[in-house]
Amino acid sequence: MTQPVLDVRNLSTHFPTRRGVIKAVDDVSFQVGQREIVGLVGESGSGKSITGFSILGLVDPPGRVVSGSIRFQGEELTGLPQKAMRTIRGKRIAMIFQDPMMTLNPVLSVGTQMIETVLAHDNVSRAEARARSRDALGLVGIPSPDERLDAYPHQFSGGMRQRVAIAIALLHRPELIIADEPTTALDVTIQSQILFEIKRLANEFSMALIWISHDLGVVAALADRVMVMYAGKIVEAGPVDDVLARPAHPYTVGLMQAIPAAVPRGEPLKPIPGMAPSPLARPSGCAFRDRCDRATDICATPPALDLSEAREWRCFHPKEWRAA
């Protein structure tokens, strides 16, 4: 196996607050291979975004990465000085955010925001930077990109803005893109346009992609591999076909059964019982224990990551799983 683009090991990111420490990301390990698209799913607050920010060193204070290692193309990112980190951000790892209305600075023209990104990393002339920005806009399917460079974000629709954000991410042909729910705020038809573009471009530029989403459908459509997060931990991971066809962790099972398509029309849905624990008061051991119908006493101790070939899960009682 070739060296992974990203190799995260035992990553923990904590937020110390007045009421206690929030373990937003808790001992998370995963890898992203070359040209691989990895989906990261989980319910709200499970730590998906913070995982993404941890990789780029963008966790807002008071939060910080407390332990673990993040290796990008073999290079350790944790503990890297800001300056060195900056040469990686935007250049080799790019990120796209959830809300297209908020990611662009409203008072700077799109061109400015693109050109500065070029100039931040490459020592080129402004004209050259502008040309590259224009090309990037063209790439994501924005018509008459030259004129649009002088426009301001508010003159774009949500979908267009998200494309601009993608164009910015693509400016330096990064090796890895982290996309944090970039289509959640968009309409179905626009979402599908964005998914289409991303897929095409990832392929074209041989980029690796981490796609964060709470929508299993989107991940299914896009990803090669999927990781399921619950309460700060990855509870299950594996090839997308595999995981979705035969989920092992009860949480993944519950997640898949809760969607309307899982039951015949008009039948009651099957929600996971209970609610997610508060990040401040997670039960010891398996955090899903209280909501799990298979839980036994042993679940009060933390389950180890179970590695079975390409699949992995953290559960004492996985749903029966046989290798394909």
Next chain:
Amino acid sequence: ADLTIGSSTEPSSIDPQFSRTGNNQNIAMQVFDRLLETDTTIGIHPALAVSWKNVDPTTWEVKLRDGVKFHDGSPLTAEDVIFSLTRAKNIPNSPAPFSGNVAAIASMKAVDDLTIEFKTKTPAPDFIEQIGFVYIVSKKVAEKATIEDFNSGKAAIGTGAYKFKSWTPGDNISLTRNDAFWGKKQDFDNVTIKFISNDASRVAALRSGAVDLIDAVPPRDIKTLTGISGLKVFSIPSARLIYLAIDSARDKTPFVTDKDGKPLDKNPLKDKRVRQALSNLINRQLIVDRILEGSGEPAGQLVPAGVAGSDPTVTAPAYAPDAAKKLLADAGYAGGFGITLHTSNDRFPGDADIAQALGQMFARGGLKVNGVVAQPYNVYTKAASAQEYSAFIFSLGNSTPTSATGLRNLLMTVNKEAGTGSFNRTQYSDKVFDDMMRQTMAEFDPEKRIQLLQEATKYVFEDTPIIPLYWQKIHWAGKAKVSYEANMTEDTSATLAKLVK
């Protein structure tokens, strides 16, 4: 040498005839001259007029000084004087015109270049004093000049000791010495008058060395300034009387109550004994010492000794609380009554404090002081003139050589046509006094006139129409290198300053 003066006031115009108020006079007297000039105790002396003669009761002949030149080099002639006195009546929009000073003139004639013959409408004994205070402008220059021409300096051509250079409104006026001046040669080449209205700032300016001389030094700073080496204080008791006006003419008065604060159906202040009692309750010397830091002279009449008309037998009423109590008891107010005092708070130094001190003294004397209300002068004066108060503090500065004008305006019965009682805010009225004053004003013999004035003064103050408190002492302060002639007319002028050799 140069002189920088920090002045509390600013002129409203450079046109010397525009306004008769002190701030305008201060500038005018440096650039222009009058027929007469006053000394520090308001005695009059020849200036542009060298002599005058009363030919008959309605005819006067005035001789002008020879060799006087305007700043533009042209000589002063009778025509200029006639022009100036005519002009004084017709200054457009003048808020305080000299029209009263020239009202008596029936006709003027230039006998020759330096002699003028005046005819008056009625016999006017003080005629020369009236016209003597009008500033003389150059006919040639002023004839077509507007007020703007004066302010810009174009028409500010006088005969005075200094030439007008420039005026930066709100900031300063600058003057240069007139080397062709007819009078005494001045010590200063250039004079800058800075306008610093805030008392503390003005004092600070002197202390920090920004100015050489300041006027209107607040009494409370005298002690400090005297103590600072390199600074000097120049003081004089002025002819400005601070008094408590008493609403004695009306049957009911708004701010006197019984002891519980209920209105009285009778005005106690109508009773002379009550007024005297109030006067006796006041410890004038204490007020002067404590509130004014000594900057005052207890008063019992309108003008201080030294000003014509002052009667030496009328002294400041003594502090006599026991006598006062008796007087009150006699008047039927043994238990006292309630009273509210009113005062301005920005008109003269310590005005609000004095009212409070009076309040204290009245309270000790058994009265119930319902309040002491201090207001800005603009608000206060309107209400005071509208007779809205019962007992209120005012000041009256006497700038004429005798007390006649003051008495006429303050204590004679209000009569628009006769022009008497224009500042009689309490509507005080006494027939006998009115007659005495009329007789005085018609008297040509100066000696006799003064005697009559003294008699009238004695008569009227017997009745306590107002309660005189004290005459203000006024101060200038300067650096050691200058000396200043403190004067009763409260003038601040470079002509009064000298360089100490």
Next chain:
Amino acid sequence: MSALSFLSREDALSARLLRGIASSPKALFGGIICLILLLTAVLGPLLTPQNPYDLAVLDILDAKLPPGSQSMDGLTYWLGTDGQGRDMLSAMIYGLRTSLGVGLFSGIVALIVGTVLGLIAAYYGGRIDALIMRVVDLMLGLPTILVALMLLALLGQGLWKVVFALVLVQWATFARAVRSAALVEKNKDYIEAAVTLGISTPRILLGHLLPNCLPPLIVIGMLQVANAISAEATLSFLGIGLPITQPSLGLLIANGYQVLMSGEYWISVYPGLLLLTLVFSINITGDRCREILNPRLGER
């Protein structure tokens, strides 16, 4: 956002404020000082050696005595006396009463007036809104001094008139704040939900809209009280404030300010320091409250 919402706690307002103040030493200090000053003001007459308002007990013979002097009748003037022979300590405590009273009272009245008008403007919109807001603009544009002077002329001098003048210049600030808060709240779904539930307009205005506009108002109110105290002091400085026989802190400073350079510093400096402490501690506490209530900053 829903993941974070447990952080933006909205317990009872008072609890949040208290907790917020207690968590900042600076604000706690300010709050305690405020309380002490408030208590002093309330208990004033019990604490003072002299009734500084009673002209009969004053004696100008005692005027301008330096701190620590003895009076004729054996009283010690710890902070000296003023130009009327008033014990400065007593005068300052009474002055504090007046200043705080004027500030609080005018602040509260202005708050009520401003709130009602602001709510009306926001809820009804259109012409009523435009009219009220133009008046607000005008009020905010007119110099305080001119307004106060005009009022003084019309009404005469006195405590209530100063209060009235301060209300007049302050209500506009509240009206503007309420209006902008109400415009935001008005569009929230809970108002629409109330409409759907058939709840009457007055009830919606007072029961639903108003309580939600309150937090910024409380803060503005607090800061306005500090402002009003300062404003009253400035008015007094310009000679158009309170009756001189019942000096507020501002008036004491103004009186003493004139003798500041003549060496009698205590007449101005002590009340000045007290005023400064008062306004400063209110501001410091109010400031913290603002920080706590600003939803975009959240708690530390």
Next chain:
Amino acid sequence: MMDAPLLEARGVSRRFSRKLDYAEKIARMFGANLSERTVHAVDQVDLTVNRGEVVGLVGESGCGKSTLGRMMAGIMPTSDGEVRWKGKSLSALTGADKRQARLAAQMIFQDPMSTLNPRKRVIDLIGEAPRVHGLVPDGNVRDYVAKLAERVGLDPSYLDRYPHQFSGGQRQRIGIARALAVKPELIVCDESVAALDVSIQAQILNLFMDLKKEFGLTYLFISHDLSVVKHICDRVVVMYLGRVVETGTPDELFSSPKHPYTQALIRELPSITDRRRDFTPIRGEIPSPLNPPSGCHFHPRCPFAIERCQRERPLLEPAGNGQMSACHLKDLLGSAGASKLAQSANV
């Protein structure tokens, strides 16, 4: 009037226009190019909701779903057309009848936090309306609210808490209990589950279904999530830019959509059974309702648009199987042909 539908919209339109103010009028007098700007949020919509039915309303953001929902619930007046409640026009109702009709149609909103007044306790949030309307005697409010709370799955011991002390799903339950408290017959759910996690969403949807059975409620269910609509609705109405473009039962609509827009919507819906698929998005952005395209609003984005689509507004007409569709193409090709054409063109 037993057979009149519970709620019916007839040719309902809603325009939001910003009138020119005096300054703009003056400017126009001087020749400035200004006109009133009008948003046609809802444009001549007919919609029937029968008693006991769950009608789904889908469409993209800004297409007028909420506006239509509000008009149906009687809290927003119509610009044109009328809304009939049990056969009677809402605008003609007065007094007690009007209040009755208003209370009978309740609304549940998207963001559970912002629909709850943060300064009120649960007991007041739910209890206020029944109390002021006199539906329950004052002394019984707590019992009444407690019962409702229990019914929607809230612990009645929480009644004295404030909304922020609840999770998103619980807040939505409070909102539901509040609506139920005035004994409505119809509930308009405006994106009521969109903000919730899938699992919570499932709980709430189940609750809706239970309540429907228990109280015989009727729902107008607004959502942009087709899979949800498909699951719980008896009939689906698809809107595009203020107009209804297609209606039908979910089974029919999802298996054979007639309108090209509906087809695209359904096709682009991601699903977990459909992995690493290729996307074939419809081109173009959603046009602004400020100046919608002429003719068929969808024509600029439609892969099959013909010249007529630009000119003429297609009417909502039966398209077989009880479906209705507003598309010119079915006239040309026949209803079956249109969808076949659509499918072939996109593959």
Next chain:
Amino acid sequence: MSVFVIRRLMQSIAVLVVTALIVFLGVYAIGDPIEMLISHDASPAERAQVILSLGLDRPLWQQFFTFCWNALHGDLGRSFVFNKPTITLIFERLPATLELTLTGLVFALALGIPLGLISGLKPNSVTDEAIMTGSILGFSLPGFWQGMMLIMIFSVWLGWLPSTGRGEMGSFLGIHSSLFTLDGLKHLILPAINLSLFKLSLVIRLTRTGVRETMPLDFVKFARAKGISERRIVFVHVLKNILIPLITVIGMELGSMLAFAVVTETIFAWPGIGKLLIDSIMRLDRPVVVAYLLVIVSLFILINFAVDILYSLIDPRVRLGDQS
């Protein structure tokens, strides 16, 4: 834009008329100008003459309409005291006030923005606490007391700076100002500090709040994710956003500084219009008071106009002419 201009014009006219009316009535209510103007030994005849020549004998409404009529012809009347056109009087002194306020403003901005940035970027640090406490102090000190203390300390005790007047004037590019001479600058320092201390506090807090509200926004994080330097983020991305509220407030404050320079000008004997106003009120020089307020209100309007235009330059989302 034209709509914007028209709307502003109409509103301005209404505001001006109302201001004139209120002030007219107000000054009339205060007192009788005659009492203030005439000399203390004036005779009744003189008094009558003055009343007549100033037109004070006519009923108030007539005076008001005459005034309005003349105002329409650009004549705002003549000062009772100075017998100068009020406009001349005001414009003679306006430069001094403008000089003072602008210097004060520049001072407040030049010091306030950096301090606010420092505070906001390191919230709750010792520096922040110090700056914030200082700024509250700035709010709390009554202006007159502060001015007095400045004079006490810097002029009287230390003797470093002059305390009164405007100092020597220089001229540069045809502009007369005390900014161009050393003496003039010295005179300017204390009053400018006095005037600006309050605004300085305001600017500090606005900037700080702005920074604190802007820093957590997505676009800042996105800019970081692009690898932009922190400097550029603060000085371009954040600052430009902060400028928007800052400009609004500064606009308002500049107006009020102009109007309320009264206290400073009184204390420092600065020959500006603030002092003219207070003097005119005290002397009941009604034409000056009315004209002053009309000029100030017009200035307010002009400043607001300029602010709106500046606003639309900085914030591309704002389109002039749109209501709210």
